[in-house]
Amino acid sequence: xxxxxxLVAAYIFLAGCYGLATSRNLIHAVGxxxxxxxxxxxxxxxVGYRDGATAPxxxxxxxxxxxxxxxxxxxxxxxxxxxxxxxxxxxxxxxLQIAKRHGTVDPDELRxxxx
Amino acid sequence: xxxxxxxxxxVPLLGAALLVAMGRFVPRAAAEITGCAVSGGTAAxxxxxxxNSSPPLVEWAGGRRPTSGGSVGIVLVGDGPALGMAMxxxxxxxxxxxxxxxxxxxxxxxxxxxxxxxxxxxxxxMCGFAIAGDLFNAFVFFELMSVVAYALTGYRIDExxxxxxxxxxxxxxxxxxxxxxxxxxxxxxxxGELAMTRIGRGLDAHGAPDALVLASFVLVLTGLLxxxxxxxxxxxxxxxxxxxxxxxxxxxxxxxxxxxxxxxWRVYGTVFAGPGGIPAAGLTRALVxxxxxxxxxxxxxxxxxxxxKRLLAYSTVAHTGLFLxxxxxxxxxxxxxxxxxxxxxxxxKAALFACAGALxxxxxxxxxxxxxxxxxxxxxxxxxxxxxGLALAGLPPFGTALGKAIAEESVGGPLTVVFVGASAVxxxxxxxxxxxxxxxxxxxxRDAEYETSGSDxxxxxxGILRRVPDSxxxxxxxxxxxxxxxxxxxxxxxxxxxxxxEAGSGGAHASAHWTLAGxxxxxxxxxxxxxxxxxxxxxxxxxxxxxxxxxxxxxxxGHVGDYVAWLLVGATALGALAxxxxxxx
Numbered sequence: 065x066x067x068x069x070x071l072v073a074a075y076i077f078l079a080g081c082y083g084l085a086t087s088r089n090l091i092h093a094v095g096x097x098x099x100x101x102x103x104x105x106x107x108x109x110x111v112g113y114r115d116g117a118t119a120p121x122x123x124x125x126x127x128x129x130x131x132x133x134x135x136x137x138x139x140x141x142x143x144x145x146x147x148x149x150x151x152x153x154x155x156x157x158x159x160l161q162i163a164k165r166h167g168t169v170d171p172d173e174l175r176x177x178x179x
Numbered sequence: 180x181x182x183x184x185x186x187x188x189x190v191p192l193l194g195a196a197l198l199v200a201m202g203r204f205v206p207r208a209a210a211e212i213t214g215c216a217v218s219g220g221t222a223a224x225x226x227x228x229x230x231n232s233s234p235p236l237v238e239w240a241g242g243r244r245p246t247s248g249g250s251v252g253i254v255l256v257g258d259g260p261a262l263g264m265a266m267x268x269x270x271x272x273x274x275x276x277x278x279x280x281x282x283x284x285x286x287x288x289x290x291x292x293x294x295x296x297x298x299x300x301x302x303x304x305m306c307g308f309a310i311a312g313d314l315f316n317a318f319v320f321f322e323l324m325s326v327v328a329y330a331l332t333g334y335r336i337d338e339x340x341x342x343x344x345x346x347x348x349x350x351x352x353x354x355x356x357x358x359x360x361x362x363x364x365x366x367x368x369x370x371g372e373l374a375m376t377r378i379g380r381g382l383d384a385h386g387a388p389d390a391l392v393l394a395s396f397v398l399v400l401t402g403l404l405x406x407x408x409x410x411x412x413x414x415x416x417x418x419x420x421x422x423x424x425x426x427x428x429x430x431x432x433x434x435x436x437x438x439x440x441x442x443x444w445r446v447y448g449t450v451f452a453g454p455g456g457i458p459a460a461g462l463t464r465a466l467v468x469x470x471x472x473x474x475x476x477x478x479x480x481x482x483x484x485x486x487x488k489r490l491l492a493y494s495t496v497a498h499t500g501l502f503l504x505x506x507x508x509x510x511x512x513x514x515x516x517x518x519x520x521x522x523x524x525x526x527x528k529a530a531l532f533a534c535a536g537a538l539x540x541x542x543x544x545x546x547x548x549x550x551x552x553x554x555x556x557x558x559x560x561x562x563x564x565x566x567x568g569l570a571l572a573g574l575p576p577f578g579t580a581l582g583k584a585i586a587e588e589s590v591g592g593p594l595t596v597v598f599v600g601a602s603a604v605x606x607x608x609x610x611x612x613x614x615x616x617x618x619x620x621x622x623x624x625r626d627a628e629y630e631t632s633g634s635d636x637x638x639x640x641x642g643i644l645r646r647v648p649d650s651x652x653x654x655x656x657x658x659x660x661x662x663x664x665x666x667x668x669x670x671x672x673x674x675x676x677x678x679x680x681e682a683g684s685g686g687a688h689a690s691a692h693w694t695l696a697g698x699x700x701x702x703x704x705x706x707x708x709x710x711x712x713x714x715x716x717x718x719x720x721x722x723x724x725x726x727x728x729x730x731x732x733x734x735x736x737g738h739v740g741d742y743v744a745w746l747l748v749g750a751t752a753l754g755a756l757a758x759x760x761x762x763x764x
Contacts, residue, residue, distance in 0.1 A: 077361065084354070084743040090346065093739065097353055104360045111368040136251055137367065140315055144360060147322045151353050154326055158333050158346045165339035171739050174343055177418045178737035179483075179630040 202292020259678020552619025572606025
């Protein structure tokens, strides 16, 4: 088992969190959230990886003739990408509306809801 | 019977699709009736399934049953708690739709079906999360529920605060969901399974827990606790609840947040409870610590709010803390008590939000100071608000009081103080609002520097209402009556505890009934709540001084980056609290 892909996933997740915490622009923040999500893609694909295996597509491959990577995690990743696209679109639409109503997308200037 | 389980998700989703497709061409009444019929029909279906849920129903959707190699299908589990939560979500959706009948006088231009459609998707997602038997589908429904909730929170896109609260909600909850997914990925890596029971068995087969199990536990619980709004993951909740339309608040506070606690209970019980998971001591330490912190923080912040919807939101945070403490002690009676508490709390909190919505539409404000003495004419709402406050404090014989009494008895010792204190303070805050807003008692309190005022809110109706429509009065009354019935209908408590225990604690049957100590503690906290409210109204300078909680209030900075940082702190704390159990074992 290689540890590297897991470390990469953790690094990407934390880098995204760092970006979110220090963001000065909400569009950038939504991008950072997408970065956090790519960590889950890396993790899931790393989980399914097998040495010397090929893609789990059996059109030109006899089942059982050679190892394939785990198709379940690939399905999960695909679902995850769809979910992520929905979330990102939704949040960007909200940012657009914030820019219209508040005239700014800097979270430091959006401090109405507090205390 | 178990083949009907997927319909709990499919019916609301199809109803929503129908509404979106034809919403442009039908009048508003037709869209509303369709919405109510679909959500009511789903509730009836959940009830029928619930009555047949012993032994638990299990459905592998599409007939993809597990083979010898492993399972890849979608498994739905319909046991008592799952179907109970699905039914609660459906009934509250029905109540919220009935409430919004006259509420949104102005539907989105040209599309009468959009609001009921979103509510139905929300309902379907909550039902799906409740009955999901595998972790990945739980994640998908978790995200679906979240995305619809963001859309509903920011539904009035012309409102500056609404879109801001929705974005905070969105960023924090989605980050939590990704943490949840990372945890699920790690569990899949270890066991090669996604169905919860099979993951649990896989972990046990692997032997003693190690760092990977701990990491997945922390990540999964982070996601669920963000949804449950446990401290320090809770910052999104007051922002979202203060700005969301009132019918949406009823659902968010009444059932969505509770689904987070339910998820913690479900995931720990089926995945991590075995010898290969997290030792019971570790979970108890983590949940009781975070739960106590949540209850204390939520109660304190609730007390110092003047924005009425925000006040109710913080009381939900406080009660979440109590739920987590009750579930964290891992005693069958604790689970029973919390199940009853969640049912009673849902009715009471939704009713209180409904009353706050009536204030907003009648006066264009939900600010305790600005509304001082102005709502004298709304006699029915004054009664309901006061009754709601007392029920929140745990006055017998409400369902909240029965649940709280049973939970108090099972946690025992000093934690009883947390239960009595948190419920008394939150109930007291609601009673204080009643006294000031509806009765006009006491002097008008002075304003503080660091707070959110509820004055400049726009009513959700076309203009300010001259009189409150009957539907908006009837819904909170029915909800309060339901919360009352949950405590007094003979046999209801036993029914709940039997189904919870059958699902959770392997048939260790406990019975739920009133005890003398429970009644006395309930009366004590109700009395304390009245005393606190009276003191606050009579002497606003002494107990109402907002400056005392300033350090706590400054944490709620309104900055989304701060909330993300707190989420990481919370995840680290969770790991630190669960770690000693692993080292010792």
